[in-house]
Amino acid sequence: MAATEKNVSRVLIIGGGFAGLECARTLAGDSRFSVTLVDRTNHHLFQPLLYQVATASLAAPDIARSIRQILEDAENVTVLMDEITAIDPVKKTAEGKSGHHFEYDYLLLAVGARTSYFGKTEWAENTLALKSLADAQAVRRTVLSNLERAELTDDEAERKRLMTVAIVGGGPTGVELSGAFADLVHRSLRSNFRRIDTSKLRVVLIEGSARVLEAFDEDQSEYTRQRLKEIGVEVWTGMRVDDVKKGVLHFTDGTVLESEAIIWAAGVEAQPLTAMLGVPLADRGGRITPQADLSLPCMPDIFVAGDIVRMKDADDKPVPGLAPAASQMGRHIAKILKREKDRPGGQRDPFYYLDKGFMAIIGKNHAVVKAGKLKMRGILAWFAWLFIHIAFLIGFRNRLSVLLGWAFAYIRDNPEARIIVNPPGTKVQ
Amino acid sequence: MAATEKNVSRVLIIGGGFAGLECARTLAGDSRFSVTLVDRTNHHLFQPLLYQVATASLAAPDIARSIRQILEDAENVTVLMDEITAIDPVKKTAEGKSGHHFEYDYLLLAVGARTSYFGKTEWAENTLALKSLADAQAVRRTVLSNLERAELTDDEAERKRLMTVAIVGGGPTGVELSGAFADLVHRSLRSNFRRIDTSKLRVVLIEGSARVLEAFDEDQSEYTRQRLKEIGVEVWTGMRVDDVKKGVLHFTDGTVLESEAIIWAAGVEAQPLTAMLGVPLADRGGRITPQADLSLPCMPDIFVAGDIVRMKDADDKPVPGLAPAASQMGRHIAKILKREKDRPGGQRDPFYYLDKGFMAIIGKNHAVVKAGKLKMRGILAWFAWLFIHIAFLIGFRNRLSVLLGWAFAYIRDNPEARIIVNPPGTKVQ
Numbered sequence: 020m021a022a023t024e025k026n027v028s029r030v031l032i033i034g035g036g037f038a039g040l041e042c043a044r045t046l047a048g049d050s051r052f053s054v055t056l057v058d059r060t061n062h063h064l065f066q067p068l069l070y071q072v073a074t075a076s077l078a079a080p081d082i083a084r085s086i087r088q089i090l091e092d093a094e095n096v097t098v099l100m101d102e103i104t105a106i107d108p109v110k111k112t113a114e115g116k117s118g119h120h121f122e123y124d125y126l127l128l129a130v131g132a133r134t135s136y137f138g139k140t141e142w143a144e145n146t147l148a149l150k151s152l153a154d155a156q157a158v159r160r161t162v163l164s165n166l167e168r169a170e171l172t173d174d175e176a177e178r179k180r181l182m183t184v185a186i187v188g189g190g191p192t193g194v195e196l197s198g199a200f201a202d203l204v205h206r207s208l209r210s211n212f213r214r215i216d217t218s219k220l221r222v223v224l225i226e227g228s229a230r231v232l233e234a235f236d237e238d239q240s241e242y243t244r245q246r247l248k249e250i251g252v253e254v255w256t257g258m259r260v261d262d263v264k265k266g267v268l269h270f271t272d273g274t275v276l277e278s279e280a281i282i283w284a285a286g287v288e289a290q291p292l293t294a295m296l297g298v299p300l301a302d303r304g305g306r307i308t309p310q311a312d313l314s315l316p317c318m319p320d321i322f323v324a325g326d327i328v329r330m331k332d333a334d335d336k337p338v339p340g341l342a343p344a345a346s347q348m349g350r351h352i353a354k355i356l357k358r359e360k361d362r363p364g365g366q367r368d369p370f371y372y373l374d375k376g377f378m379a380i381i382g383k384n385h386a387v388v389k390a391g392k393l394k395m396r397g398i399l400a401w402f403a404w405l406f407i408h409i410a411f412l413i414g415f416r417n418r419l420s421v422l423l424g425w426a427f428a429y430i431r432d433n434p435e436a437r438i439i440v441n442p443p444g445t446k447v448q
Numbered sequence: 449m450a451a452t453e454k455n456v457s458r459v460l461i462i463g464g465g466f467a468g469l470e471c472a473r474t475l476a477g478d479s480r481f482s483v484t485l486v487d488r489t490n491h492h493l494f495q496p497l498l499y500q501v502a503t504a505s506l507a508a509p510d511i512a513r514s515i516r517q518i519l520e521d522a523e524n525v526t527v528l529m530d531e532i533t534a535i536d537p538v539k540k541t542a543e544g545k546s547g548h549h550f551e552y553d554y555l556l557l558a559v560g561a562r563t564s565y566f567g568k569t570e571w572a573e574n575t576l577a578l579k580s581l582a583d584a585q586a587v588r589r590t591v592l593s594n595l596e597r598a599e600l601t602d603d604e605a606e607r608k609r610l611m612t613v614a615i616v617g618g619g620p621t622g623v624e625l626s627g628a629f630a631d632l633v634h635r636s637l638r639s640n641f642r643r644i645d646t647s648k649l650r651v652v653l654i655e656g657s658a659r660v661l662e663a664f665d666e667d668q669s670e671y672t673r674q675r676l677k678e679i680g681v682e683v684w685t686g687m688r689v690d691d692v693k694k695g696v697l698h699f700t701d702g703t704v705l706e707s708e709a710i711i712w713a714a715g716v717e718a719q720p721l722t723a724m725l726g727v728p729l730a731d732r733g734g735r736i737t738p739q740a741d742l743s744l745p746c747m748p749d750i751f752v753a754g755d756i757v758r759m760k761d762a763d764d765k766p767v768p769g770l771a772p773a774a775s776q777m778g779r780h781i782a783k784i785l786k787r788e789k790d791r792p793g794g795q796r797d798p799f800y801y802l803d804k805g806f807m808a809i810i811g812k813n814h815a816v817v818k819a820g821k822l823k824m825r826g827i828l829a830w831f832a833w834l835f836i837h838i839a840f841l842i843g844f845r846n847r848l849s850v851l852l853g854w855a856f857a858y859i860r861d862n863p864e865a866r867i868i869v870n871p872p873g874t875k876v877q
Contacts, residue, residue: 061592079507079508083867085867099596164529438513440585
């Protein structure tokens, strides 16, 4: 970080997701701030479309963009790829895994969420997650490789295991993923194999509670279940996972499901960095409840934003872990910092969440949307989903490339990213 | 493979490159043949554009397509992803790593080339190759990660090592790669970093003989050297590598070059499967010289094609290891098989190579082309290069997506695929 000039505040942003990026963008060009954004990866990821990389519809660069590239015109912003391993809120410093030492006047912690196994960390080894690009490519690689192995084998039991995709978690990720997989194997890949019938591949969506998409209304959940069933997804609700062994799911009612592709989308928790701030955590998921302005109690120079925040909105409903909430928080914090430069000592505004609603796509051309009192479903909801996701994709080439990819895949039922780059088990140099 | 029906010949094609794929496509729909195509990967790779994945201009799915997808309408063709480990030319069988057993009436071996270290296999560990998609992604990951590390470090010597890309081998791959890297770091990335000046990154192209692009004419080599120099590539000709240690190249004249990204593009050799056919190999590179019809001496049921073939054309010049030569061979062999069904016992036609020429792109908008007596260079050659490469890219979406990617990158000097999916050293699950 550059040496502190007079009246220039050093802002350290940890995390280049929606919250961190939006904060940096709002501070960009304001020479009263010297901003450093640190992320473990070199790219901002458009997480809402991650499942499409997993299901071979999109290529990784379609939904990810170099953070430096996004911020290249922001001369007061320095982007560094590093992993923060320690924060000292008293000395106002942080340490990077690379050995780099960071100093700040203001800190924004926006490190996001990771997959939660509810304490059963050993389950991670026997399942695939869906939080990063590498995760998505691993899901794609596993499902496509399993089909290749199924085409080769003469062992019926093995073939059955290879031709079962189990998705644990009936939230939007699970619903979107299972719908896309059903479309892929039952429609697109049908004429690709000679020895197996891909329309027989089982896609099983598993949810512990009584219905999928719990954040939506009951009739929308029911609609979603119907639609998923129509396109060939088995929806198992009220089924609780008891244990996960290699290739086998055990349920509390004694049911056993064998599958060589178990995808875990059942829950998230905050990245563990939240435990370093010395404030009590708000839940077992490691999240933090900040003050109304998003700063920490007794630490007005430290802010939190995005998926690590647990707070309620004006209607006393929890602010969801969604991209719009994270962006709004990042922007709010940047505005507080700017305001304090304009009028030092003034009162800070509280954060108000503007609810943009929820949406989930179900297979090829259906979706459900819930935004306040507005409820939509079917093809109209699908168009709304399409429009909103394209509009918020960062970067022009990405947007056009994604749109084209979708258009072709839609017309020809033929997603083009069906390649296995690294065979399972290879080591990346 | 399906049981032999009367008069149906089982054709086993090993390798889904240009030769194998073209043979399968030519036999597609001819019910007199039951074709099995086996490849270690699930995709056909458009190798001429591999360097663009390495230099972050294109995404992997832009230049690779699922082999099953290409051949999905060919009902008499079965595609299997397996690695052949043994061939028995007497029993007419082959064994796959998966345990699968193959039987054939005709065999086409078209397994292509791999990187050659001229016997110094230990050099492979200290260099990056450029033959597969995984290789290309490793090159991209390494160069981008090195820049990130250079931006973080305060150690001048380390920064210098990190900011040197050494490319060994002045053939088309080395020339295209070095030009694209120079464009990337000296132009596109310039405004992305705050602590380092990417225009100072060294791109060194190393060639053991007296000139780059030896297959072209001398004035074209000289033109290429000039152009590369203008865009910021250091061209070292007549420099022979003596040893490759981790991060260090030692030359026979005592020169030492430190670089954290050493890319080896100095030579290729046939995949080792050629040694299993029981015929003498034509050179140390493991290639085979077939009969004029591309079958093996005394084994008229076994053919070879593509980069594993060493033979001369009608003008007594060696047939080059290029995509057009491989495709022509694959088609020739398929036609021989068809002809023999039409007129059993007839004479087989010899293979004639139709020289389509050579081309290499040099940085952003220059190229050299040599085709028979035709010689071109500069922007006209670049347009010829562009047209030919787009025209031969398999798959419509790929073609359009690549064209768009190029158009945007060209206009804005801003390639979009600058993402590091797996940080160096991670294990792919």
